[in-house]
Amino acid sequence: MSTTVRSSAPPSRVYVARLAGTAVFDPLGDQVGRVHDVVVLIRPKGAPRAVGLVVEVSGRRRVFVPLTRVTSIDAGAVITTGLVNIRRFARRATETLVVAELLDRQVTLRDGSGTAVVEDLAIEQQRNRDWHVTKLFVRRASGRTGLALRRGEARVIDVEDVTGLGLSPAQQGATALLATLEDFKPADIADVLRDLPDARRLEVAAELDDERLADVLEELGDEDRVSIVSGLDLERAADVLDAMQPDDAADLVSELPSHTASLLLERMEPDEAEDVRRLLAYDEHTAGGLMTTEPVILPPEATVATALAHARREDVTPALAAMVFVVRPPLETPTGKLLGVVHLQQALREAPHQLIGSLLDKDVESLAPEDKIGKVTRLLATYNLTAMPVVDEGGRLLGAVSVDDVLDHLLPDDWRDADEDVTDEAMTRSAHG
Numbered sequence: 426m427s428t429t430v431r432s433s434a435p436p437s438r439v440y441v442a443r444l445a446g447t448a449v450f451d452p453l454g455d456q457v458g459r460v461h462d463v464v465v466l467i468r469p470k471g472a473p474r475a476v477g478l479v480v481e482v483s484g485r486r487r488v489f490v491p492l493t494r495v496t497s498i499d500a501g502a503v504i505t506t507g508l509v510n511i512r513r514f515a516r517r518a519t520e521t522l523v524v525a526e527l528l529d530r531q532v533t534l535r536d537g538s539g540t541a542v543v544e545d546l547a548i549e550q551q552r553n554r555d556w557h558v559t560k561l562f563v564r565r566a567s568g569r570t571g572l573a574l575r576r577g578e579a580r581v582i583d584v585e586d587v588t589g590l591g592l593s594p595a596q597q598g599a600t601a602l603l604a605t606l607e608d609f610k611p612a613d614i615a616d617v618l619r620d621l622p623d624a625r626r627l628e629v630a631a632e633l634d635d636e637r638l639a640d641v642l643e644e645l646g647d648e649d650r651v652s653i654v655s656g657l658d659l660e661r662a663a664d665v666l667d668a669m670q671p672d673d674a675a676d677l678v679s680e681l682p683s684h685t686a687s688l689l690l691e692r693m694e695p696d697e698a699e700d701v702r703r704l705l706a707y708d709e710h711t712a713g714g715l716m717t718t719e720p721v722i723l724p725p726e727a728t729v730a731t732a733l734a735h736a737r738r739e740d741v742t743p744a745l746a747a748m749v750f751v752v753r754p755p756l757e758t759p760t761g762k763l764l765g766v767v768h769l770q771q772a773l774r775e776a777p778h779q780l781i782g783s784l785l786d787k788d789v790e791s792l793a794p795e796d797k798i799g800k801v802t803r804l805l806a807t808y809n810l811t812a813m814p815v816v817d818e819g820g821r822l823l824g825a826v827s828v829d830d831v832l833d834h835l836l837p838d839d840w841r842d843a844d845e846d847v848t849d850e851a852m853t854r855s856a857h858g
Contacts, residue, residue: 467591639668663692713794716824725782
């Protein structure tokens with residue numbers, strides 16, 4: 426049950442880095458979201474003007490709330506009029522995001538004594554009720570002493586005491602933004618990157634480690650991930666592709682110019698590159714084009730404890746972890762003959778020392794690599810499966826198709842950015858698969 430919240434006058438000064446993550450409430454006390462960022466307009470003359478908040482509401486959707494609709498900013502709470510635009514926030518060319526684009530920006534001190542790095546900034550409401558950026562919390566970067574700032578010293582200064590706040594993102598580090606993303610899931614980091622300008626997106630992506638960036642690229646649309654990979658040097662790009670799931674890496678490589686794709690495949694680890702080359706041979710809307718070559722694969726003499734340990738691996742998606750594929754050696758795809766599968770739920774009911782060869786489900790239907798996506802979808806739905814094996818004519822396991830990969834191909838290309846329900850289009854595409 427909600428309670429009415431009494432609004433109070435906004436404080437004279439609000440620091441944005443501290444504001445990020447603050448709960449946003451309507452006048453009745455119902456939480457509508459949390460502050461994700463602050464939007465400012467950097468003008469040729471005069472202090473930058475803050476115009477609104479980017480608020481993250483349910484479903485990780487980010488919407489714009491004008492500061493004119495904010496009635497109170499107290500410790501731990503932002504109170505609004507309750508009128509929240511449900512359309513997804515899209516940054517305009519004239520707008521700048523404080524956390525995403527200004528924190529860690531290197532600026533020049535007007536007294537000529539060197540540079541400093543912006544660690545936070547304050548906005549204050551003026552008599553006309555506009556909000557302006559008035560103060561910067563900066564840390565000295567280099568050069569002689571000035572403004573009583575020694576190397577490494579931090580203090581609050583007036584925004585008029587610096588130049589370069591509105592210059593190119595090349596002057597901005599990624600430390601502050603990466604810190605805010607530390608606990609985010611890959612899909613949520615991908616959502617943040619989509620909102621950034623191209624140059625800033627590449628800069629932040631480049632600071633992620635290989636595994637993290639690989640996970641994020643798997644959640645981005647083709648255009649965005651091609652842009653990021655094309656902006657990396659070849660060696661780094663190859664390392665990131667090595668860390669991706671083979672099917673996602675193959676999808677990405679297929680979107681690159683042929684010359685770039687060839688160079689990257691040459692620099693990838695031979696085993697990883699071979700998996701990608703095999704997948705590239707199949708049409709993307711077939712079981713072969715959808716499958717991953719790295720499901721959980723074990724021999725029949727493996728124990729339940731071993732199977733569960735493999736299912737717990739961080740690099741195995743939940744859809745693939747639900748099923749262990751039991752084969753004759755070799756265990757690398759293409760494997761020996763597929764003997765059957767063991768469902769995770771079944772394994773959980775057995776003793777740890779039990780051999781998985783005694784738990785085989787031999788009735789799970791297999792797919793041929795040339796089977797169309799429509800057949801794959803129907804079989805997954807008919808038998809309530811999260812994954813299915815793909816085998817060659819000799820019954821050797823080539824890989825597995827999981828339900829999440831099927832969904833990625835059924836939904837419209839822009840489903841990650843769409844505000845409307847895409848179910849109808851997805852069903853139509855499935856029906857014509």
